[in-house]
Amino acid sequence: MTTISQTAGRSLGPSSSSGFFSTLATAVYALFERLERRSAVKTLNELDDRALRDIGITRSQIEDAVYGQFKAELTRYL
Secondary structure, three states: OOOOOHHHHOOOOOOHHHHHHHHHHHHHHHHHHHHHHHHHHHHHHHOOHHHHHHHOOOHHHHHHHHOOOOHHHHHOOO
16 A cells, blocks of 8 residues: 655745745835935935035935935946
8 A cells, every 4th residue: 555645745945934034124125215215315414415425416406316226327427
């Protein structure tokens, strides 16, 4: 008589809990990224106009510079 193990049909791939932890890690990373960018915007807003001009942006361009939408414009000067 031949017996078949119950584990023979199971996949050796990651369990469903690893998918949960991967999603959780992605969410935590996104949260920290957002907090870091908000902090950068706040710090740049505290600078005076002369300091902002020294780094090549105006007050109206702060958020674009922090969120990467201003990158092409900045690389032109480098």
